[in-house]
Amino acid sequence: MFSKACEYGIRAMIYISDQSTRGGRASVRDVARAIDSPEAFTAKILQSLSNSDIIESKKGPSGGYEVSEAQKGFISLLHIVEAIDGDKTYHGCGLGLAACDEDHPCPIHHKYKMIRDELKSMLATTTIDQLAKDLHVGSAFLKV
Amino acid sequence: MFSKACEYGIRAMIYISDQSTRGGRASVRDVARAIDSPEAFTAKILQSLSNSDIIESKKGPSGGYEVSEAQKGFISLLHIVEAIDGDKTYHGCGLGLAACDEDHPCPIHHKYKMIRDELKSMLATTTIDQLAKDLHVGSAFLKV
DNA sequence: ATAATACCGGACAATATTGTCCATAATAAT
DNA sequence: ATTATTATGGACAATATTGTCCGGTATTAT
Numbered sequence: 001m002f003s004k005a006c007e008y009g010i011r012a013m014i015y016i017s018d019q020s021t022r023g024g025r026a027s028v029r030d031v032a033r034a035i036d037s038p039e040a041f042t043a044k045i046l047q048s049l050s051n052s053d054i055i056e057s058k059k060g061p062s063g064g065y066e067v068s069e070a071q072k073g074f075i076s077l078l079h080i081v082e083a084i085d086g087d088k089t090y091h092g093c094g095l096g097l098a099a100c101d102e103d104h105p106c107p108i109h110h111k112y113k114m115i116r117d118e119l120k121s122m123l124a125t126t127t128i129d130q131l132a133k134d135l136h137v138g139s140a141f142l143k144v
Numbered sequence: 145m146f147s148k149a150c151e152y153g154i155r156a157m158i159y160i161s162d163q164s165t166r167g168g169r170a171s172v173r174d175v176a177r178a179i180d181s182p183e184a185f186t187a188k189i190l191q192s193l194s195n196s197d198i199i200e201s202k203k204g205p206s207g208g209y210e211v212s213e214a215q216k217g218f219i220s221l222l223h224i225v226e227a228i229d230g231d232k233t234y235h236g237c238g239l240g241l242a243a244c245d246e247d248h249p250c251p252i253h254h255k256y257k258m259i260r261d262e263l264k265s266m267l268a269t270t271t272i273d274q275l276a277k278d279l280h281v282g283s284a285f286l287k288v
Numbered sequence: 289a290t291a292a293t294a295c296c297g298g299a300c301a302a303t304a305t306t307g308t309c310c311a312t313a314a315t316a317a318t
Numbered sequence: 319a320t321t322a323t324t325a326t327g328g329a330c331a332a333t334a335t336t337g338t339c340c341g342g343t344a345t346t347a348t
Binding site for chain 2: 326
């Protein structure tokens, strides 16, 4: 479904969001430990999220990543998935046809579209700070 | 969502099913033309579907692949997807956690599980011969 | 000023997926 | 019997994804 990069990205965002709420920044090392991911790879992902202006980075001691109070609550899973995987997750034909729509559908078009649209809707309506809250109260986890 | 191999596999199965209904076998070349896929790669996929006993193969002139009358109507998308991609499409954690369940859920577990279950249910209840029928009457297409 | 910290970005490496090629075996038609 | 046709399976190649390493730069604390 999501690429590995995207899985790490979402988990990282949830952790960073929670840390920001607690008033601190999260370094790559912190994040990698918190979500149990390869550190260097995680760094690349955070870099790209930073370039997409989804998180803010700060260099030097006590630096790291944070999600601004202003953005908090407006960042949905869709934003993150789009920034990392593009729109391929919920866009395009289920059977890989270059052109597939209502007028020229692949055999699974209608059934697949329903699922895909629900997925997109779920991604669009789920915000990171909602998920971070679950993490915070201990009803959800970012690693085993 | 599905791998390329799986996309080709599903499209191939629909074509072969339709051809079988018309009383003929489909060679790899026929299939590759009908679904607009790389021939050698398609051959590999049909080979594995044949090894999984989802289709039957026959060598020599007028040989090719067919889906038996007995199986017709019992082969679901789920069978094909499982044979090619395994269960990863609808099984496992959305965020890649090794362990993720009701007792130890990842932050998107519940929402993701709903989508995933709907997908699996759709795959399980959709049979190849239903889809082949749509192809047959011209209300669906296997290539652009 | 200096040293330590932490992100940045480019190059590189490992692995998985996608895709090709070819020699071989089976089978049908002549 | 011979030939043409078609699947089989192994080796190989191209590409995408995942992941690592390192020199460089900005920033903070001392």
